[in-house]
Amino acid sequence: MSPLRALGLAGLCLFSASALAAPVIVAEKQPLNLHAIGMFFVFVLGTLAITWWASRQTRSTADFYTAGGGISGFQNGLAIAGDYMSAATLLGLSSLIFAKGYDGFIYTVAFFVGWPLITFLMAERLRNLGRFTFADIVSYRLDQTRIRTFAAFGSLTVVCCYLVVQMVGAGQLIKLLFGLDYPVAVLVVGALMLVYVIFGGMLATTWVQIIKAVLLLAGGTTLALLAMAQFGFSYETLAARAIDSHAIGKAIMGPGSMLADPLNAASMSLGLAFGIAGLPHILMRFFTVPNAKEARKSVFYATGFIGFFFLVVITLGFSAIVIVGTDPQYFVGGDLKGALIGGGNMVAMHLAKAVGGNLFLGFLSATAFATILAVVSGLALAGASAISHDLYATVFKKGQASEKDEMRVTRIATIGLGLVAIGLGILFEKQNVAFLVGLTFGVAASTNFPVLIMAMYWKGLTTRGALCGGCAGLLSALLLVILSPAVWVTVLGNAKAIFPYDHPALFSMPLAFLVIVVVSKLDRSARAEHERAAFDDQFVRAQTGLGAAAAASAH
Numbered sequence: 001m002s003p004l005r006a007l008g009l010a011g012l013c014l015f016s017a018s019a020l021a022a023p024v025i026v027a028e029k030q031p032l033n034l035h036a037i038g039m040f041f042v043f044v045l046g047t048l049a050i051t052w053w054a055s056r057q058t059r060s061t062a063d064f065y066t067a068g069g070g071i072s073g074f075q076n077g078l079a080i081a082g083d084y085m086s087a088a089t090l091l092g093l094s095s096l097i098f099a100k101g102y103d104g105f106i107y108t109v110a111f112f113v114g115w116p117l118i119t120f121l122m123a124e125r126l127r128n129l130g131r132f133t134f135a136d137i138v139s140y141r142l143d144q145t146r147i148r149t150f151a152a153f154g155s156l157t158v159v160c161c162y163l164v165v166q167m168v169g170a171g172q173l174i175k176l177l178f179g180l181d182y183p184v185a186v187l188v189v190g191a192l193m194l195v196y197v198i199f200g201g202m203l204a205t206t207w208v209q210i211i212k213a214v215l216l217l218a219g220g221t222t223l224a225l226l227a228m229a230q231f232g233f234s235y236e237t238l239a240a241r242a243i244d245s246h247a248i249g250k251a252i253m254g255p256g257s258m259l260a261d262p263l264n265a266a267s268m269s270l271g272l273a274f275g276i277a278g279l280p281h282i283l284m285r286f287f288t289v290p291n292a293k294e295a296r297k298s299v300f301y302a303t304g305f306i307g308f309f310f311l312v313v314i315t316l317g318f319s320a321i322v323i324v325g326t327d328p329q330y331f332v333g334g335d336l337k338g339a340l341i342g343g344g345n346m347v348a349m350h351l352a353k354a355v356g357g358n359l360f361l362g363f364l365s366a367t368a369f370a371t372i373l374a375v376v377s378g379l380a381l382a383g384a385s386a387i388s389h390d391l392y393a394t395v396f397k398k399g400q401a402s403e404k405d406e407m408r409v410t411r412i413a414t415i416g417l418g419l420v421a422i423g424l425g426i427l428f429e430k431q432n433v434a435f436l437v438g439l440t441f442g443v444a445a446s447t448n449f450p451v452l453i454m455a456m457y458w459k460g461l462t463t464r465g466a467l468c469g470g471c472a473g474l475l476s477a478l479l480l481v482i483l484s485p486a487v488w489v490t491v492l493g494n495a496k497a498i499f500p501y502d503h504p505a506l507f508s509m510p511l512a513f514l515v516i517v518v519v520s521k522l523d524r525s526a527r528a529e530h531e532r533a534a535f536d537d538q539f540v541r542a543q544t545g546l547g548a549a550a551a552a553s554a555h
Contacts, residue, residue, distance in 0.1 A: 035362025036369075043211075043370050044192065050207045054200035061403045064201035064410060065132040065385050066287040071206055073294035077301025080285050082209030083378050084276075084302070085216050085309050086166075086371050091173075093310075095347040097317025098325065101242075101252025103259065104317055108310050110269050114276035115306070119299040122277060125456050126286040127295035128545040129538065133382075134283040134448065135390045138455045141534035143463040143527070145395050150470055152390040154447045155280040157474070159383035160420065161440040162279075163376060167425030170372040183426050189372060190422035196377045197384065197414045202288060205377045212374040215367045217305065220312040223348070223364065226355040227319035242321040247337075252321070267506030274509060275441030278448030281382035292545050320351045327354065380417050387413035439481045446473030446508035454516055456542065459535040462528040465520025473512030480504035 058064050071079070089111075097104030130136040135151035167186055174185035196204050231238040239253070246252045259265050276282060286295045328334035330350045332341055340346055349368075353361040388410035393401040401409075451470045454461045481487060483499035501507075520528070540546065 035359050036365035037362075039362050039366035040369055043215075043366055047192075047196065047204075047208050047211065047370075047373070050211075051196050051200035051204040054204035054207065057203055058201045061132070061389070061406050061410075063203065064407060065381075065389065066284075067201070067203040067206055069288060069290050071288040073289055073297025074301050075206070075210060076285055076289050076294070076298040078213045078305060079206045079209040079288075080282065080298055080302035081305035081309070082211075082213035082216070082371075082374055083282055083285065084306055085213060086375050089309070090216065090220060090313060090316075090368065090371070091345045091348050093313045094317040094320065094351075095345045097314055098320045098347045099344070100256060101246065101248075101318075101321075102254055103256045105314055106255070106259065108314060110272045112307060112310055113269075114273040115299060115303045117273065118277055118282075119296065119303065121453070122456070123286060123295045123299045124292040125542040126283060127289060127292045128542050129456070130287050132284075132287060132389045133385050134280060134452055135386070138451055138466065139394075140455065141531050141538050142455070142461070142466060146463060146467060148390040148394050150467055151448070151451070152386040152395075154443065154451075154470065154474060155386040155390075156383055158278070158280060158440055158444050158448065159379050159386070159417070160424075161436045161443070163379050163383070163417070163421040164424045164428055165436045165440065166372060166376050166379065167421050168428050170369075170376070171425055171429065173372070174369060182429055186422055186425040189376060190418050190425070192373055193376045193380055193421075194415060194418040196373070197380045197418075198411050202284075202381060205374070205381055206288060208370075208377060209374045212367070212370045213305065215370055217309060217312075219364050219367045220309060220316070223352055223356065223360070224312045224315045224319070226360075227316065227323060227351060230323065230355070231319070238315075238318055238322070242318045245322045245326050261501075263506065264501045264503065267501055267503040270509060271441040271445050271503045271505035274445040274449045274505065276444075278444030278452065280386065280448070281378040283448075283452075284378075284382050284385065316348055316351060320347045323354050324350045330354075376421070380414055380421070383417045384410050384413040387416075439478065442477035442481055442504040442508060443474055445505045446477040446512050450509060450512040450516060454513070458520075459532055460520050461516065462520045462523040462525075462531050464523045464525075464528065465516045465518075468519040469512045469514075469516030472515040473508050476508040476511050477504045480508060 062069065093104060093108050093111075096107060126134070126137065129140055133151070133155070135148045135155070138151050139147040167189060170189045171182045171186040174180055174188070175182045180188070196208060228238070231241065243250050243252065286298065289295050289298055324330050324340075324347055326336070328336060330341055332339045340350065342349070349361060349364060352364045388406050392409045393399065393406045397405075447470050450473055451466050454469075455466065480499050480501075481504055483497060484502050484504070485497040485500070486502055488494050488497040488499070
């Protein structure tokens with residue numbers, strides 16, 4: 001997930017803000033971290049055991065895509081939090097606060113504000129109207145073939161961009177922490193992802209997410225407590241010492257360069273807030289619960305876990321300013337004004353070593369690896385379901401595909417996505433992939449979200465309007481990212497960007513809504529009238545859940 005985050009190495013690659021895009025700094029291969037390797041194997045063996053158990057429970061497409069709809073609200077809330085709390089949230093945001101202070105805090109808040117939107121506007125209707133993918137909702141009263149094809153390609157664009165970002169970040173991070181060669185690290189992540197998804201489906205992916213969330217919450221909280229103990233658990237003391245220790249002093253407590261351009265800041269915020277509501281692997285989680293009540297609970301719990309974790313990350317960032325920022329052993333050549341050993345995103349790891357020693361560093365390293373595995377598994381499952389359920393079963397087979405055939409296509413699609421992710425991850429090793437993060441959230445906010453929210457709430461939506469608006473959002477987001485400084489200057493080497501902003505959402509998302517409304521209003525075809533008339537039936541089901549898919553089983 002996860003996000004538009006710009007940081008130097010793994011965090012840049014995982015969840016970076018293209019606003020701060022800089023050339024990728026390739027991680028230096030490090031000596032083996034035996035504590036991390038040991039804990040890594042414990043995690044892998046545990047999750048493989050879960051996958052074996054899940055494979056024995058997964059007998060149908062409903063089991064594979066949505067764990068049979070039998071996940072509780074609390075479990076699903078933890079899993080959603082696991083999807084959202086990536087390694088880059090821990091590494092990237094703590095490093096951003098370490099470097100920028102208040103700017104990093106604002107950035108953290110921007111990631112969080114999308115959750116009320118999902119809670120109050122989408123969660124209940126998602127569960128009542130959908131079954132396996134968000135295309136189920138969009139195509140509920142519109143043309144199945146055209147809308148599902150469009151939704152599948154929108155989902156695959158988001159999934160593939162995000163997969164590449166995660167795989168590049170995974171390779172750099174594991175190369176740094178475990179001493180593996182970069183291609184080997186990418187292959188390990190890809191192979192484990194394939195095992196989890198192909199054999200365990202959503203049930204295995206959900207429990208991997210839950211375990212990862214618990215590990216990340218426990219590790220982050222423990223690290224924050226150990227760090228705060230050095231300040232007498234006083235935030236006032238922490239703030240005062242952080243101001244004294246930082247190179248820019250009191251300026252870390254006020255807005256800085258990241259908020260200097262209001263339009264860029266607004267565009268970034270829109271992309272973050274509404275992009276969350278268009279990420280296929282997040283939306284898919286709402287179909288794993290038995291009913292709309294549990295869907296609401298899911299977001300309630302996820303919001304609590306994520307909000308708490310972000311507070312922990314903020315604490316880590318400010319603590320590191322004092323503990324790591326004043327200790328020469330964590331800087332190249334012992335120069336406090338120089339670069340951090342391992343790159344700018346290793347702040348949390350250095351803090352773990354400073355307050356907890358090598359054992360705690362090993363635990364946090366293994367946890368960071370676990371987060372990557374969990375996120376890429378969820379992404380692969382979302383992409384495979386778009387291919388097998390939306391394209392194969394519904395578009396090509398017109399709903400006549402057997403469950404056995406659909407499961408076979410899902411597994412083939414998963415292997416294909418995994419190979420693509422591994423190949424592109426290796427290919428992009430030394431490339432700046434910040435633009436992929438911008439594109440991921442730009443497409444999600446400008447393509448998936450407008451079509452989805454209008455399908456839920458606007459009676460006047462027609463197939464023609466949804467297709468034209470969605471395509472306008474997709475193409476404009478893609479074009480603006482290409483013309484932005486992150487690609488036009490940093491990647492393509494031009495002197496000046498044609499489009500001066502790093503994030504497209506402020507321009508591409510309103511365009512998508514405008515085209516949806518205008519084209520739908522102008523559509524006077526018989527098909528359009530039928531689609532408008534069908535909204536009442538959809539509204540009843542959205543509000544009551546009558547006719548919604550029930551849980552196949554309880555796991």
